[in-house]
Amino acid sequence: MNDLSYFSAEQAEISTFQLVLIIALALLVIISTWKIFEKAGKPGWAALIPIYNVIILLDIVGRPRWWIILFLIPIANIIASVIVVLELAKSFGKGVGFALGLLFLNAIFIPILAFGGATYQGNSVEE
Helix, strand or coil: CCCCCCCCHHHHHHHHHHHHHHHHHHHHHHHHHHHHHHHCCCCHHHHHCCCHHHHHHHHHHCCCHHHHHHHHCCCHHHHHHHHHHHHHHHHCCCCHHHHHHHHHCHHHHHHHHHHCCCCCCCCCCCC
16 A cells, blocks of 8 residues: 555645745745845855855854854854844844844845845944
């Protein structure tokens, strides 16, 4: 007996639709991240390389590269992510409300940041 025989055609179609939707959202976020990197004067292709894209993001917001270690530590990674998102919004002249949008509705706010009128204003970290 085929292990997949208990799935109906409708369930298979929903799964295919979900897969297409996930791939489309992933492509939208990748393309948007590429554009954000280019707006900040960084290479857009860096958005495609895991870990390196976080290093570039840390450069954009003005945090030291050793912060990449914080992303590997449970709980610390959540705090570091929130800080980086807040500083990313500030780096493009946006406020806390926009940062919360980036944090909770990423697939909507990343394209807004990428393709909207926001310009990179330098990193937001006081030196």
